[in-house]
Amino acid sequence: MSEPATVLAIVGPKGGVGKTIICANLAIAISKMHKRVIAVDLDLGAANLHAIFGVRDSGPTLDDFIFNKVKHLSDVVMSSGMERLGIIPGGDIPGIANLTYQKKMKLIRQLCSLETDVIIVDLGAGSSNNVIDFLSIARKGLLVSTAEVPSLLNTYSFIKTAVFRRLSFHFRGKGYAELLDLLERAKDPSSNPHLKTMESFLGEVSKVSPSEAESARQILSNFRPIIIVNRVEKASEKSAGEAIQNLMQKYLNLDCSSIMTVREDPGLRRAIARMKPIMVENPASPFSIDVIEIAHRVLH
Amino acid sequence: MSTPIIVFSAEMTRANIIRQALRQYGFDVVVCKAYFEVEEAVRKHASLVLVFDTRWGLGTKEIRFLERLSSISTEMTLIVLAKPWAIRLIEAGEMGKGVCLPEPLDPELVATKVKEAVCQKEKRRESSDTDTLQERLKNFLRLD
Numbered sequence: 001m002s003e004p005a006t007v008l009a010i011v012g013p014k015g016g017v018g019k020t021i022i023c024a025n026l027a028i029a030i031s032k033m034h035k036r037v038i039a040v041d042l043d044l045g046a047a048n049l050h051a052i053f054g055v056r057d058s059g060p061t062l063d064d065f066i067f068n069k070v071k072h073l074s075d076v077v078m079s080s081g082m083e084r085l086g087i088i089p090g091g092d093i094p095g096i097a098n099l100t101y102q103k104k105m106k107l108i109r110q111l112c113s114l115e116t117d118v119i120i121v122d123l124g125a126g127s128s129n130n131v132i133d134f135l136s137i138a139r140k141g142l143l144v145s146t147a148e149v150p151s152l153l154n155t156y157s158f159i160k161t162a163v164f165r166r167l168s169f170h171f172r173g174k175g176y177a178e179l180l181d182l183l184e185r186a187k188d189p190s191s192n193p194h195l196k197t198m199e200s201f202l203g204e205v206s207k208v209s210p211s212e213a214e215s216a217r218q219i220l221s222n223f224r225p226i227i228i229v230n231r232v233e234k235a236s237e238k239s240a241g242e243a244i245q246n247l248m249q250k251y252l253n254l255d256c257s258s259i260m261t262v263r264e265d266p267g268l269r270r271a272i273a274r275m276k277p278i279m280v281e282n283p284a285s286p287f288s289i290d291v292i293e294i295a296h297r298v299l300h
Numbered sequence: 301m302s303t304p305i306i307v308f309s310a311e312m313t314r315a316n317i318i319r320q321a322l323r324q325y326g327f328d329v330v331v332c333k334a335y336f337e338v339e340e341a342v343r344k345h346a347s348l349v350l351v352f353d354t355r356w357g358l359g360t361k362e363i364r365f366l367e368r369l370s371s372i373s374t375e376m377t378l379i380v381l382a383k384p385w386a387i388r389l390i391e392a393g394e395m396g397k398g399v400c401l402p403e404p405l406d407p408e409l410v411a412t413k414v415k416e417a418v419c420q421k422e423k424r425r426e427s428s429d430t431d432t433l434q435e436r437l438k439n440f441l442r443l444d
Contacts, residue, residue: 149433153440190442235422239430246434251443 004112005038007119008298009138013158014151015125018230019144021272022262022291023122024052026142028279029288029295031085035117038077040088042134043124044099047090053080054275055087063091065110066103073110082280086116099130108137118299127161135162140257140298141225145244147237152244159225159244163198163252166219171212178208198253217253224257228294232261258297262290304328305414306341309353314405318351321407325415335365342373349417351379351410355403358386370398377417381405 010026012019020043027039041049041062060069060076070076077086099107111119121138123131135141145155164183171179182204186195195201198220206213229241241259248254265287271278279288305327309315312333319329330345332338342350350369354362366378378398380387387400399413438444 149436149440152433152437156437156441196443236426236429239426240433242430243434243437246430247437247441247443 005114005116005119006140006299007112007121007138009121009123009135009141010144011123011131011135011141011158012125012144013127013154014145017125017144017146017151018262019125020049020122021052021268021278022142022144022228022230022294023120024049025277025279025288025291026295026298027080027085027118027120028082028277029292030118030120030299031082032279033295033299034084035299036084037118037120038086038088038114038116039080040111040119040121041090042121043090044130046124047092049122050087050089051275052272052277053087054277055080055089056275059089061089061091066091066099066107073107074114077114090122104130104133108134112137127158129165132162132165136166142228142294142298143225144228144230145240146231147229147240152240155227156244156247159248159254160252163220163223163254166223167216170215170219174212174215176209176212179205179212182208197251202253220253221255224255226257226294226298227259228262229259230262231264233264237261260290260294260297262287262294303347304330304345305418306330306332306338306345306347306350307353308332308335308338308350309355311353311355314353314355317405317407318353318410321411322351322414325411327411327414327418339369339372342369342376346373347376348421349377349379349414351414352381353405354380354382354386355405358382366398375421377421379410379413379417381410 010019010023023039027037031037039049041047047061055078059078062076064070065073065076073088076088078089080087121134123134143155143158145151164187167183168180171183182201185192186201189196195204202213202216205216227241227244229237232238238261241261245256245259248256263286265278265285267282267285268278268287271281274281278285279291282288305322307315307318307329309318310333315331319331322329330341332341341347352366366380370378380398380400382400382402384402387402401409401413
C-alpha cells in the first residue's frame with residue numbers, strides 16, 4: 001500500500017493576493033522535483049486554476065464529482081500537459097461553495113486517497129467554514145498575503161478564526177459546554193478583556209480543566225502555517241510577515257512554520273496574459289526562483 | 301541609488317585607494333578634500349558612514365570638528381584612520397558612534413568596517429519598520 005499523499009493547502013484570506021498563481025506555479029516546481037503532483041481547484045464556484053495552466057477545455061470538473069455525475073474524484077483528474085502534474089479543475093456553479101457536510105466529507109475522503117505524492121489544494125478566499133475545514137486536512141497550510149495592511153489584517157483574522165474553529169471542534173467533541181461558552185466570550189475581547197490573549201484564555205480553561213488546557217496548547221502547537229508575503233517590491237515589505245508572526249505569538253500563542261517572500265515580477269503579467277505559467281515561461285524569473293525556494297521548504 | 305559613504309582625506313592618493321576598496325563592495329562614495337566639503341556632504345546625503353583620514357594632522361581642531369559632525373548626524377558612524385597615539389585622543393573625545401583604525405592604511409579593513417556599520421544600521425531600520433507596522437496592525441485589530 002502506497003504512502004498517503006502530502007496535502008498542501010494554499011489559502012488567501014483576501015481575494016487577489018495571488019494565491020492561485022502561486023498554487024499553480026508551486027505545483028509545477030514540485031513536479032520538477034520528481035514528485036507526482038495533483039493541483040486541485042477548491043475555490044468552489046469561482047474556479048480559475050486551470051486558466052493559469054493555460055488549459056482551455058476542462059472536461060469533467062469538481063462539480064461533476066460533487067453532483068455525482070462521476071463516481072470517483074480520480075476520474076476528474078486531467079493532464080496539465082506537463083510531466084507528473086495533473087489538475088482537478090474546479091466548477092463554476094453558483095452556491096456550490098455551500099457544501100453539505102456529507103458532500104464535504106466525501107470530497108475530503110477521496111481527496112486524501114488520490115494516488116499521487118503531493119496534492120496542492122487552492123482554496124477560496126475568505127475564512128468560511130469550508131475553507132478552514134479543508135485547511136485542517138492539509139499537512140501544511142500556506143497563507144498568502146501581500147504586505148499591505150488590509151491583506152495582513154485579513155491574514156491575522158483568518159488565523160484567529162481557524163484556531164477558534166479547531167478549539168471549538170475539540171471542546172464540542174469532549175462535551176465541554178462551559179469551555180465552548182468561554183471560547184465564545186473570547187471572540188469578543190472588548191467585552192471580556194480578561195480573555196484578550198490566548199494565554200489568558202488558556203488560564204481560564206485550566207481553572208475548569210487543566211487537561212483540556214493542555215490539549216488546547218497541543219492543538220495550537222500543531223497549527224504552524226507558512227506565511228507567504230507576495231508581491232514584495234521594497235526591502236521594508238519583507239518585514240510584513242514578521243509583524244504578523246509577532247502578533248500571532250503574543251495574542252494567539254502560535255508560531256509560524258516559516259515566513260517566505262515572493263518578489264513582484266513584471267514578467268508575471270505577461271505570462272498570465274499568454275495563459276502560460278511563469279515557471280514554464282521563465283523558470284529563472286524572480287517569481288519562479290522564489291516559488292522554487294518555497295517548494296524546497298514545504299517538502300523538507 | 302543608495303546613500304553614499306563619505307570619505308575625507310587631505311591626500312588624494314589615499315582617498316582614491318579607499319574609494320576603490322569601497323566601490324568593490326558596491327558602495328557609492330563621495331570624496332571630500334576640505335572640512336567644509338565634509339560638512340556639506342554630511343548635511344546633503346545623510347550618510348550612514350564617514351571615513352575620516354587623519355594621517356596628515358590631528359589636533360584639537362580636528363577632534364572638535366568630528367564632535368560637531370557627530371552632533372549634526374547622530375546616526376552616522378565615524379571611521380577614523382589615525383596613528384596609534386592619536387587614537388587615544390580621539391576615543392577620549394565625544395564622537396558618538398565611532399571606530400578607530402590605526403596606520404598603516406588597510407583599505408580592505410576600512411571597507412569591512414564600513415560594511416559592518418551599514419549592515420547594523422539596516423538591521424535596526426528593518427526592526428523599526430516591523431515595529432511600526434505591528435503597532436498599526438494592533439490598532440486596527442484592537443489588540444491594545
